[in-house]
Amino acid sequence: MQAILFYLTAVVAILSAFFVMKCRNPINSALNLVTTFLCLAVFYVMLESPFMAAVQIMVYAGAIMVLIIFVIMLLNLGLTVKTRYTHGLAAGGILSVMVLFVANYFTRAGEATGTGGSVTSELIASYGHTELIGRAMFVDFLLPFEIASILLLVAIVGAVVLSKRKV
Amino acid sequence: MTDPLLSLALILAKLIAVFGVILTLAAYLVLAERKLLARMQLRYGPNRVGPFGMMQPLADVIKLLTKEDFVPATADKWLFLIAPGLSAVTALLTFAVVPFGPPLEIFGKTLPLVVIDLNVGVLYFLGLSSLAVYGMALGGWASNSKYSLLGSIRGLSQLISYELSMGLAIVPVVMMARSFSLTEIVMAQEKIPYLLLNPLAFPIFLISVLAESKRIPFDLPEAENELVGGFHTEYSGMRFGLFFVGEYINLIILGSMVTVFFLGGWHGPWLPGVVWFALKVLAICAFFIWVRGSMPRLRYDQLMHFGWKVLLPLSLLNVLVTGAVLLGMS
Amino acid sequence: MSASTEPPTNLIASSAQDIEGLLSLGLYALIATGLILILLLLARFLGQRTHSEAKDAPYESAVDPTGDARLREPVPFYLVAIFFIVFDVEAVFVVSWAVAYDLLGWAGFWQISFFIFILFLGLVYLWKMGGLEWGSQSARDQKRRIG
Numbered sequence: 096m097q098a099i100l101f102y103l104t105a106v107v108a109i110l111s112a113f114f115v116m117k118c119r120n121p122i123n124s125a126l127n128l129v130t131t132f133l134c135l136a137v138f139y140v141m142l143e144s145p146f147m148a149a150v151q152i153m154v155y156a157g158a159i160m161v162l163i164i165f166v167i168m169l170l171n172l173g174l175t176v177k178t179r180y181t182h183g184l185a186a187g188g189i190l191s192v193m194v195l196f197v198a199n200y201f202t203r204a205g206e207a208t209g210t211g212g213s214v215t216s217e218l219i220a221s222y223g224h225t226e227l228i229g230r231a232m233f234v235d236f237l238l239p240f241e242i243a244s245i246l247l248l249v250a251i252v253g254a255v256v257l258s259k260r261k262v
Numbered sequence: 263m264t265d266p267l268l269s270l271a272l273i274l275a276k277l278i279a280v281f282g283v284i285l286t287l288a289a290y291l292v293l294a295e296r297k298l299l300a301r302m303q304l305r306y307g308p309n310r311v312g313p314f315g316m317m318q319p320l321a322d323v324i325k326l327l328t329k330e331d332f333v334p335a336t337a338d339k340w341l342f343l344i345a346p347g348l349s350a351v352t353a354l355l356t357f358a359v360v361p362f363g364p365p366l367e368i369f370g371k372t373l374p375l376v377v378i379d380l381n382v383g384v385l386y387f388l389g390l391s392s393l394a395v396y397g398m399a400l401g402g403w404a405s406n407s408k409y410s411l412l413g414s415i416r417g418l419s420q421l422i423s424y425e426l427s428m429g430l431a432i433v434p435v436v437m438m439a440r441s442f443s444l445t446e447i448v449m450a451q452e453k454i455p456y457l458l459l460n461p462l463a464f465p466i467f468l469i470s471v472l473a474e475s476k477r478i479p480f481d482l483p484e485a486e487n488e489l490v491g492g493f494h495t496e497y498s499g500m501r502f503g504l505f506f507v508g509e510y511i512n513l514i515i516l517g518s519m520v521t522v523f524f525l526g527g528w529h530g531p532w533l534p535g536v537v538w539f540a541l542k543v544l545a546i547c548a549f550f551i552w553v554r555g556s557m558p559r560l561r562y563d564q565l566m567h568f569g570w571k572v573l574l575p576l577s578l579l580n581v582l583v584t585g586a587v588l589l590g591m592s
Numbered sequence: 593m594s595a596s597t598e599p600p601t602n603l604i605a606s607s608a609q610d611i612e613g614l615l616s617l618g619l620y621a622l623i624a625t626g627l628i629l630i631l632l633l634l635a636r637f638l639g640q641r642t643h644s645e646a647k648d649a650p651y652e653s654a655v656d657p658t659g660d661a662r663l664r665e666p667v668p669f670y671l672v673a674i675f676f677i678v679f680d681v682e683a684v685f686v687v688s689w690a691v692a693y694d695l696l697g698w699a700g701f702w703q704i705s706f707f708i709f710i711l712f713l714g715l716v717y718l719w720k721m722g723g724l725e726w727g728s729q730s731a732r733d734q735k736r737r738i739g
Contacts, residue, residue: 122341122403129396136389149385150684157392158680161399161422162673168403168415169670225382225442229692232685233700240685241703244710247678251714254674255721273616277623331635335648343636347628354624358617377620378613385687407650408657419669422676429683433690442691495651500635504628563726566672570724574679575715578708581686585693585701592694 101141108134116184121167125160132156146225272373280377284357288510289319295551302555322503329499334405337496341404346497346504349397353511356390359383360518361445363528363536375528375536376445383444384436387519388429391474394512395421398476398483401505402493413492416562417483421474423566427573428470431463434584435523448527455526462580464524466573471516473569476509477550479557482565517546668726675718682711 111130118124132155139148232240293308293315300307308315333342363375380386395418402414436442438459439450457464473480484492491497494505521527521542528535530542560568650657689696689704696703718724 120338122338122400126400145380145382146385146688149382149389152389153385153392154677154680154684157389157395157425158422158673158677161395161418162670162677164399164403165415165418165670165673168399168411225688225691226695229688229700230695232688233692233696233703237703241706241710243685244682244707247681248710248714248717250678251675251711251718254671255718258671259721269612270615273612273619277616277620280620281623281627327631327634328639330639330641332641332647334650335643336650343632347632350628351624354628355621358620374613378617380613405650408652410650415669419672423672426676426679426683430686433683433686436687437690437693440691440694490651490653499639500631503635504631566668566724566726570675570715571719575712578686578712581690582701582705582708585690585704588693589698589701 097141101138104134104137104141108138122164125163125167128163129156129160132160144224146228268369272368276373276375277377280357280362284354284511284514285507287514288507289323291510291513291547292322292506293318294547295554298548298551299555302552326500326503331501332496332498334407334496336406338404338406341400342496343501345397345401345404346494346501346508347397348400349394350504350508350511352390352394352397353508353515356387356394356515357511357518359386359444360515360522361448361527362518362539363534374445379443379445382442384432384442384447387444388425388432391428392422392425394474397505397508398493401497405493405496407496409489409491409495410493413483413485413489413495417476417493420476420480420482420565420569423569424470424473424480424573427466427569427577428474430574430577430581431467431470432523433577433581434460434463437581437584437588444522448522448529451526452529455524455529457524457526460524460580460584462576463584466577466580467523468520470573471520472550472553473565475513475516475550477513478554479560480565481559482562485559513547513550514543517543517550520546671718678714679711682708 108131111127111134114127115124115131118127132151136148136151136156139145139151296318297307297315308318311317311321333339358377359380361374361376361379366373366375398417398421399414402410402412402417405411435447435456438456439447441447441450476483482492483489484494486492489495494502497505518539521539525542525546527542528539530538533541685707686704689700693700
């Protein structure tokens with residue numbers, strides 16, 4: 096049951112990712128990207144991290160894609176942009192499939208197969224995974240977390256400065 | 263699961279009941295709004311179809327279905343055709359996590375009166391509400407008309423701006439209930455609703471919800487007297503109807519969210535839980551209609567200023583104050 | 593631990609209650625989509641359809657449409673989208689603190705306060721710089737100069 100669901104979602108994810116590149120209309124590409132994000136969210140749910148799934152939808156499908164759609168709506172890229180890149184698309188596709196095989200080989204051969212990290216299903220069941228994430232973020236990874244706030248501040252400043260210069 | 267068939271039948275019965283109630287309620291909310299508004303403006307409102315105009319929604323549906331389904335020649339056809347469906351489906355799906363009554367004992371089984379009690383229900387709601395912008399944005403863009411595009415761009419910025427304060431206003435509720443599950447949030451309000459425990463989060467949430475529902479005073483995406491119909495200017499027939507019904511379904515859902523997060527859900531004396539829940543939701547809807555009857559529309563800069571300069575800082579502050587108080591008490 | 597070559601086998605729905613919930617969510621989504629699809633299809637087949645040149649043109653208040661409808665938006669809309677991403681990420685961090693606030697205690701509280709304070713500074717900055725100003729470009733510049 097789980098396996099069927101996994102493969103179904105995986106097929107949808109791969110197909111929609113393919114159409115992100117293949118679609119001639121940028122807005123269709125953007126919509127396919129949303130579908131890919133939704134499939135990723137399903138994977139997160141299957142990996143017992145519904146919090147990550149919700150964040151995936153809220154931040155990627157809800158915020159970042161909105162910006163991309165804004166940009167597409169404005170710049171009016173038209174349909175002909177893609178045609179020039181057909182050869183590059185094929186070469187890039189072959190290259191990425193090869194990289195995928197290599198990565199797959201190393202994950203299967205290496206140590207990574209056996210180890211699962213300290214967080215197990217039992218731990219998640221007893222604490223709740225959102226609590227685990229909160230604890231990891233505020234105890235183990237405190238400094239990166241606070242640096243993230245500075246990074247976001249820089250993003251705000253950057254956006255304001257760029258928009259001032261542009262007009 | 264002693265008897266899978268029985269449970270399946272119960273689930274199906276529950277789902278059919280849910281759909282029946284939501285769709286009927288949405289249709290009659292339209293009538294109620296027209297009637298109430300008419301009374302506020304010293305008119306009668308629809309009163310020709312059936313007694314007191316009660317058959318008006320049925321007549322509207324038949325009329326919308328048999329109208330021409332028009333697609334402008336310059337429109338992006340497929341996006342134009344599916345956009346209303348997108349907005350209606352996202353609105354309907356949100357209701358899946360709303361608990362509308364205490365668990366029911368029936369045929370020796372407990373039937374929870376909620377489609378699914380997700381342990382991340384709050385996040386499910388926030389995620390779907392962030393997807394809800396797509397129907398409107400794509401509908402407006404695909405129409406290839408200036409009014410539509412302006413409406414959808416305005417709407418997009420408005421919705422994302424108020425989503426922030428809406429999400430942050432729920433955070434104190436999550437902290438007080440110590441859960442993301444909507445059922446548990448309702449359970450935690452058995453004695454005192456969060457409206458009284460956190461009086462600042464309630465108005466923030468209510469105003470954000472009003473903005474999310476794109477209604478007066480926040481109806482800039484479809485401002486009739488400047489943008490004709492806003493993002494649905496080019497739509498006709500049932501597709502316009504789906505945008506319209508989606509809006510009212512959304513109204514019911516946002517009303518239920520206010521009820522669940524702040525008004526104690528199904529809790530109340532004397533009457534059964536489901537009745538209390540329905541009464542509270544209807545009261546919120548009536549409040550929204552009342553607001554529409556008595557408020558003017560905001561200017562766009564006022565709208566954005568209010569969202570970013572008032573609601574956002576207030577909701578952040580509220581999260582911190584709630585955290586400090588809760589930590590201080592424990 | 594199962595081998596990572598297998599698809600994930602962790603059961604999210606372990607008890608009967610959960611399976612019933614997931615089943616009803618699936619059915620719910622199915623019925624919702626089906627219902628809306630039926631309505632969309634019905635709308636396509638019922639009702640007459642006619643075409644004429646004037647009717648096919650986009651509606652511009654009975655005036656002949658001029659120019660392309662793919663406008664270039666003013667900059668503030670971009671800015672709002674960017675600020676939304678930033679504050680959405682902040683909200684996610686705040687939520688991840690809120691679910692574990694009692695485990696983290698006062699230390700966690702001061703950490704999140706620092707985090708919120710930094711981003712509050714960001715909000716104040718873009719407020720002062722006129723990043724939240726609307727209206728025509730010249731009006732925005734004027735406000736910026738005064739502020």
